[in-house]
Amino acid sequence: MPAGGHPHPLLAASPGTTGPVTRLALAASGAGLSLAWGGWVAIAVVVGSAVLALAMGRARRLALAGLGLLPVALSSLAVNALLPAGGGGVTAALDALTRLLALTLPMTLLFAITPVADLLADLEARGLDRRVVFVLGAALAAVPGMQERAVGVIEAQRARGLDTEGSWPRRARGLLPLVGPLVIGSLVEIEERALALEVRAFAAPGRRTVLRRFPEGRWQRPARWALAGLLAGGVAARVALQLAGVPAPAWVRPW
């Protein structure tokens, strides 16, 4: 420990009051229950997510995620309300939309306030296998990497005279020569990264050292168990009702 009694920066506890896994439990239980029950449950989760986002200054991020669902919402409305063979009408479209929002918004908020690295470190500290942690982390990190690689390939192909602008058909034709370098480049990088892990002793036996510590007040552990129980019980009850052919109770259905 350095002079002055302060722990090494690597060993310092992360700030905040709620651990990443507790946040994940909250978001997952909200999303799962909404998916199972829909109706007022989903509306409550959407409103709760919005209130939390406002309180945490992440309203814009949540609004963007909500707007991203607009094409799905419109097509659902068109299929359900306008097409005769669509089925459920406007109420079914609204129900589908609220479920979708209730699935998306808590997860969006979770990742808006929790760095992926923190979530993975907390999961690993609680026993998740290092290989699973790496695969999850690499998959999430791959998206910006692919975007960067795609930009590089586009610029390289343009330099060789490829036309990637203009009308949509022309753009579509221009995409074809990008696919090969992008896919092959990504495969090569995966191979390099696998080898790089070996070089960093990733295959060493035993448990990894997890440096980062997250806040874990006395209430968090029981809260996580309560949320897990609520999710399991809620989903089981919904499945049981469904199997028995009993409709969801009236208090769940706003429409």
Next chain:
Amino acid sequence: MLVLERATYRYPGTTRWALPPISLEVGAGRVVGVRGPNESGKTTLCLVASGLAPVAIGGELRGRVLIDGRPTVELRTHELAQRCGLLFDNPAAQLSGLHRTVEEEVAFGPCNLGLPPAEVAERTEEALRLLRIEDLAGRDPGRLSGGEVQLVALAGLVALRPAHLALDEPVSRLDPERSARVAGAIERLAAAGVGVLVTEHDEGFLARLCDTVLDLGDGR
């Protein structure tokens, strides 16, 4: 001591020997350079010297490669990593991509070994100090320059405290100023007792650093 005795290697699924038979020794604190044109086997030599070929990637090794008297083929990959670190010519691929700060990235190897947190912190600090990149400790590894990434990748290897390092064209992507920074780091590592095998096109770089320079020829 890292010893190659008439070592030659071919990759899995190929018939051509990618590395011509080569013998060399890298003692503690020595820097041995290897030059050669493209496709002459420089990268393969580094893979063979570090033991990853054939231990991790398969293929066929003829001759012997010994690290401190033990044949590399008898060691597991995490044991090899603690004896001979390998720096790729693309250092960006060497970073885990999972960490928010450079010091966490450097600590990745020691954490994999399951060392006590205090020792991980000590090794990380030592590696950053040895490479004189303490100022990068809190930076995001994804936002570093090419030379900085190279030094961070090297620090990640050094934190495992290997007695040897195999560096595959460590400055081929760097400008002269950043090359000089990497060269300085290699000199300090050698002064600390690490035996270094370095492949490179840049003859001036090899001449400045190396006690011995070998020529791989055209590799055919």
